[in-house]
Amino acid sequence: MRINQELCIGCGECLPYCPMGAIVLETDAAEIQWDECVECGICIRQIECPVEAFYESEETRQWPRSLRKVFSDPTAKHENTGVRGRGTEEVKTNDVTARFKRGFFGIALEFGRPGVGTRLGDVEVITRTLAEERIEFEPCNPLTFLMEDIKTGVIKDEVRNEKVLSAIVEFVIPQSDLERICTKIQEAAERANCIFSFGIVARYEADGRLPVVERLEKIGFTVPKNMKVNVGLGRPLKED
């Protein structure tokens, strides 16, 4: 996004709305720090600029900057990567898709959230580690598409510096690998130059228990009580 310097009256009303804090007012007119902007579009959509100074420039739509918008603007589509949405439907439709079956766990690492953003290249500290562990990255995920080689987890050079609000790494592991993979992720996180939210999806057991919680607590995670539960209303119900 850009602010038309001729139009801006420097009222500063827009400053707090940017999730990246990329709008600054250092002269008579507000400016967007171009390299910090993730093109989420909240400024142009939500701020009631009295002079309508915000505009989307042609550069926003040019590769590789165009990636910023599709990874950051929830109203945009992943046309560059050929994948819709930031990731899969994960637990939301698991009763119908059986994406995560009993005996397996789904893992999602959402980089840049909450509220910080990430350079796509910074994700590599984790994707390389996971690749060494022979993780198979989710093919229906736009970040997987941006890897030079999914066997190494290396991100393509041309996109490394693009800053986005959110990029999700998704994969499935057998239950037996839980402790090993979680520990590897924790170790790699120590070297990270960015943040990520760590999520896991588990099937309820037939007796209604979620034994994964106890296993996670044993390896040092504090498991919050707030969870996202698929309540089993989807049809046809796909059994494991």
Added chain:
Amino acid sequence: MTHSLHRIGPESSFQEDYVFISRPAMNFNHVGCTPKIQRILEILFEEGPTNMGFLSSQENMMIGFDQEELIAKTEDNSPVMACFYEREKLVNVLKKLKEEEVGISVVVTGLVDKVEDICNEVGLTPHSAGISLGVLGKTEQLPAANILCYTTMCGHGMVAAGLAKQMQQAVKDGRMSPEKASRIMAKPCYCGIFNQKRAEKFLESQK
């Protein structure tokens, strides 16, 4: 695998916070789903959620929307997203969806014991659970916890820390009511899962 999963705040703040998301599974059961999604919307409109949003039209309950127009614009892959402050309203929605055998997947994010209780009351068997294991990495980059409790309520990170700080200060200074401040914060969240009643409580307690 995220969206409503990583809401931050003390456990007590989730006592009256339930996120409802329903969507068909693409390439599994989405074809011809429009009438089913429209029925889900009707049921939600009947019960009256705390907030509700639509990415396609970039609207939520704080911005305002035309119910009939939204129903008319529904497509086979439209998601339905809302949040509830009142448990009973959510229970009623789930009961109707079960009775009418609508057949579209639903996730409810909330305190797991309470969500399981609701499932038990409605006669549902919880299928799977998304579990947050927190934020890792360079966490010194994060805003303070008393700001994250607001910003993490938008499933797409559209509520800025700067806006939360500004609203918090306006309430502290007595320039704005918690209700008005929470409604302003909820506007950028088009997925409509920003629970402005929960935000109001935070603002009251942070005065």
